[in-house]
Amino acid sequence: MREIVILSGKGGTGKTSLMGAFSHLASNFVACDLDVDAPDLHMLLHPVNEATQDFFSGHEAIIDPGRCTGCGLCADSCRFQAVDAAGAVFSVNPLMCEGCKVCVTFCPEGAIAFPERRCGNWHIAATRFGPLVHAQLFPGSENSGKLVALLRQKSREIAGSRDLELILCDGPPGIGCPVISSLSGATLAVLITEPTPSGVHDLKRVAALCRHFKMPAAVIINKSDLNLGVSNEIRSWCLHEGWTLAGEIPYDPAVTQAMVHGQALTEYLPSSAPVRIAVQNAWKRIESMGHDPKAV
Amino acid sequence: MILSVASGKGGTGKTTVSAALAWAWKAPLDLMDLDVEAPNLHLFLDPEIEACEKAHLEIPTVDASRCTHCQMCSKLCQFKAISDMGRTLLIFPEMCHGCGGCLAVCPEKALKPGLRELGEVCWGQAGEQGFFMGRLRVGEAMSPPLMREVKARWKRSGQTQKRDLIIDAPPGTSCPAVNAVMDSDVICLVTEPTPFGLYDLKLAVEAFRPLGIPMGVVVNRYGVGDAAVFDFCSQAGLPVLAKIPFSRSLAQAYANGRVLTRAEPALVPLFRDLADQLQRMGRQAKEVPGDA
């Protein structure tokens, strides 16, 4: 079973639009949206949820006002400034609570409860392209590394039980915990960049992460004709660093129109459109790599 | 006053807007890049960096000769950063959130404070404006502690009462984004008029509303996509403070790393006006502290 994760480091490079197109082009696969902070893929795939469950992660401290004597030990011991000591009794600001249990341990009155924290929902859904595993964290919720691990596990279960040979993941932005969690155990990372100073900067950071985890990666330059000089720079950097360049996609405002119409760009654009052709070629390249990264 | 420039999703032009606002701001100003996973503001402002300092998180180290394997620390740790293996007490520094619980709970004083590198805090000058940024170490998973260090560095400048601050916040609506904006006087949400943009804007509004900080919206790439974002703003009572028109030449200016107001003089009045509106909103919020 292959597992391809699409990453970008920086947001807004067109990662989800390409993921939508790849979902249209791929066959015999399960799609998985790991961008759980701002999951957008559903706006292209229009999933119908078949199963929904709550997601819990970590715990949170809650002070019982009836038992709090206002001694202040909790506020003193909290390193996250999460204890609000404005009134006669104390309270915990859930936005700042790290769930470390220190206040619970040191409260002399035993006045602090420590229940599991409900952080969001996850779903198994059907789409016109195949099954989709996706989720939504509650706004402001704790980081999402565990949810990423859970969604990948569910995707693998579905791939196993329905005999699908590919898991295609829309990865989270950045290079933090959710991204690390999305890379673990994958077969190939696809790095989407654009020819802008921040695009290059973030490409290098996310590529460094792939190298750190010994993950094979392919690079796609999106909107490549917006700055030919920087696109050239990325091309020679890929060559120098030994990353495969899987494709260069020209800029076309019609890609936004495809999004407005809720379609994958390969569905919406005519088959002669250069963007569509470039995306199809990039996907062919990636598909061959996903089978055996060393072959390309 | 403190202004945070935020967005539900990345790539909406948040950093571009921050840079243009810095250019248009009339009062003394400092700038802070808290998008520590992917800091980019310096690429637009080209500040002169005066110094960089490594930032650390306090983590435990073990004095094996004192450890009696009572397991109080490993049972308290919620993050599996300490594991008692019978003969050995193991510490996994990268798992530690720095809560200090193990150091406080150990009855034998067998745990001593040590440090894990989070990344670096850099500061300097961009013209007349002070510049502060954090850059997360590659492989480091936690950004809020580094963001706290960047804010602490700004506070140590001693100028916080005399100067305004613009924070370029990390994108998204999770814990780091909320951490970045939580002590602001006003939040400027940058979005684009597309279904993705609107959906992420809704999430950001939901995430930030409990903070009670006044918010305004900037619609970038106005002209692409559709009008649904304006309907949402009027229903949610969010003022649309500016509409930045879309053009291929602006997209190219951005690709070349140029501040928009320099690339497109026609945008100068737009950003002047945006800066004035945000300053007014921020000062009002500061005067009515009950509201903030």
Added chain:
Amino acid sequence: MKSIAVSAEGPSMDDPVDPRFGRAAGFLLVDPDTLATEYIDNGASQARAQGAGIQAAETLARAGVQVVLTGFVGPKAFAALSGAGIQVVQNLDGLTVRQAVEKFKNNAVTPSSAPNSPGGRN
């Protein structure tokens, strides 16, 4: 006599070796002489956001295991197993539990001195 644990996808000797250590479905404890077995479910590790490998190592240490036969072990789990004095044999994925145990009994395996996975490979 040594007590062996094999990361396993199921509770029988003919189930495949689970390539993951930390997030293995479970562990089969095997007496290499009598081939008597006992199955330990690894659900507690799988439920963790982070630290699954460390949790699994703790479980095996408490069970008195001396050797682990498995596929991939990350650096944190490897450190935890070493700290507990447990020998690690990696790269046995693709075999059944029975085949892995036979290989071990025939001295056809080498204990590892370093983790073979970049970590978080779970």
